[in-house]
Amino acid sequence: MVALITTSALIATGTIVGGSTAAAAPRQAKVDVGPTGTDVVQRAIPFDHPTSLGSAAKIASSMRNAIAVTFEAGGIQGQWATTGSISVKDFLAREASVYGAVPRATSIVVTDTAENLAKDENAQAPIATGKPAFVGQDATKVPAHSVAELQSNETSIKSKSKSKSSLASPNINNPSALNWAPEDAFINVTQDGSLIDFNETYQWYGAVNNGNDPRYTYSDFGLEFGLDAYTNNVNYQGGTRDFCNSGFKDQPFAKDYGWSYTVQTVVPGGEDVESAPAGVKPYADYNDLGDSCNRNSIAIGLEYPQQIPIADYGWSALIVDVLAPRGVDSSGLMGGSVQAVDNRFCIGNPSLALTDCMGVDQESYPSGNGNRLTLNTSHGWNGPNTCWYSADTGTTAPQLEEC
Numbered sequence: 001m002v003a004l005i006t007t008s009a010l011i012a013t014g015t016i017v018g019g020s021t022a023a024a025a026p027r028q029a030k031v032d033v034g035p036t037g038t039d040v041v042q043r044a045i046p047f048d049h050p051t052s053l054g055s056a057a058k059i060a061s062s063m064r065n066a067i068a069v070t071f072e073a074g075g076i077q078g079q080w081a082t083t084g085s086i087s088v089k090d091f092l093a094r095e096a097s098v099y100g101a102v103p104r105a106t107s108i109v110v111t112d113t114a115e116n117l118a119k120d121e122n123a124q125a126p127i128a129t130g131k132p133a134f135v136g137q138d139a140t141k142v143p144a145h146s147v148a149e150l151q152s153n154e155t156s157i158k159s160k161s162k163s164k165s166s167l168a169s170p171n172i173n174n175p176s177a178l179n180w181a182p183e184d185a186f187i188n189v190t191q192d193g194s195l196i197d198f199n200e201t202y203q204w205y206g207a208v209n210n211g212n213d214p215r216y217t218y219s220d221f222g223l224e225f226g227l228d229a230y231t232n233n234v235n236y237q238g239g240t241r242d243f244c245n246s247g248f249k250d251q252p253f254a255k256d257y258g259w260s261y262t263v264q265t266v267v268p269g270g271e272d273v274e275s276a277p278a279g280v281k282p283y284a285d286y287n288d289l290g291d292s293c294n295r296n297s298i299a300i301g302l303e304y305p306q307q308i309p310i311a312d313y314g315w316s317a318l319i320v321d322v323l324a325p326r327g328v329d330s331s332g333l334m335g336g337s338v339q340a341v342d343n344r345f346c347i348g349n350p351s352l353a354l355t356d357c358m359g360v361d362q363e364s365y366p367s368g369n370g371n372r373l374t375l376n377t378s379h380g381w382n383g384p385n386t387c388w389y390s391a392d393t394g395t396t397a398p399q400l401e402e403c
Helices: 007-013 053-061 088-099 114-119 144-152 154-158 344-348
Strands: 039-052 066-073 076-081 104-112 184-192 195-204 221-230 260-267 282-284 295-302 316-325 332-342 371-375 386-390 399-401
Touching (some): 039 053, 039 114, 053 066, 053 104, 076 088, 076 282, 088 260, 104 114, 144 184, 144 316, 221 316, 260 282, 260 295
Antiparallel strands (some): 039 104, 066 076, 066 104, 184 195, 184 386, 195 316, 221 295, 260 316, 282 295, 332 371, 386 399
8 A cells, every 4th residue: 555645754854844834734745656666756856057958867867766857948848757768869859850949957856755855965955067057949949730730720719809909917816617727629649659649739718808718727726737548457447556456557558657748838829829938837747646557647737827828819828748658558548637736735845846745635626627628538539649629628529630
C-alpha cells in the first residue's frame, strides 16, 4: 500500500518551509511510487542562471534521481525527461523545427523520499553552471496544425466578436459552471517510433464575446489537461494504484512516466497566430494514486490558467504537446478531460513541486462543474493514431478527424 506523507511529517523533515498553514493539518501531500517501490516526491533545483539544455542534461546525468530538466523560451515552457525515449539532441531539433526555439534550461527535477531530499545539501541550493548565462532563442513559430485548427474557426467566431477597441477585462465576480473551460479542443494522438505524441490545442472564445474565458477560473484553482490510455490486460483490471500488480505504468500504449512536454501560450485572432509568454506555471501531473490500475493518465497542469494571454477580439488558446514513451500494448481505449483542481496547498507550501501539492485539498469547484470532457470512453475510440475535435465545451459528441 502506498502511504501518504502527512503535512506534519513534511514540516518536520524540512520539505515544507514555514508551516503557518499546515499546522492544522489533516491534509496530506501527494506522493508517487518510485522505481524501488518507495513513496517519493519531486523537487525542482534551479540553476544559478539559465543554461543550455545540452549542458543541463550533462549535469543531470551526474545527479542522483534526476528525472527531468525544465526549460522556457518565451511563449513555450516545459520539461525534457532524462528517463524518456527522446535524446536531448533530438528534442532540441524538434523544438527548433516546431517552435523556432532554442530553450533555456531553468532547473533540474529530482525525485526521492521527502526525508532524503531534506537531508541532501545538493537539493537545497541553486546549481552552479560554471558558464555565462545562456540566451537561447524565444519561440518564433506556432505548430502548423494548431494554426490551421485555430484559424478554421476564425471566420465564424470573428463574426460574433467585438472589435479590438472594445476589448475589456471581464466581470469575473460571479463565474458560472463550465465557463472556465475551453469551448474547443483539437486532439491528435499519434505514434512516432518509440514515442506516443499527445498533441492538444484548446480555444476559448472570450468573456467579451459572451463565451468562456480562462480568467473565469477561480483564483485558487488551476487546470489539468489530461488524456487517458487504457489497457484491457487482465492483470490490471480492478483496484487503484496503491494495490496494482507490477508493471502497471508500462502496460497501456503510453507509459505513465518519462514524458517530455512543451506548453505554448499563443494569441490567435489576427492574420497570424503568435507565441506569447505567460506565467501559467505548467507541470506534469504524475501523482495519480486514485486512478485505476488499467488507466495511464497523461496530464499536464497549469497552476495559473488565469494568466493565459487574451488576444485581439477576446480569444485565448493553449497548445500542449506531450511525448510519452510507448507502452507494452500496441493500442487501447482512450478518454480525455480538462479538470479544475485547487491550488491552495501549493500557495501555502511553495517548496513543494506542483505535482505533489495541486489538488491536495480536493475541494469541489465552487460553481458546480469542474470537469470538461474532451472524449468519453463510451465512444470506444482506440489510440494511438486517432484524432478528434470536441466542440461546445464538450456538451456535444466529438468528431473524428484525419490525423
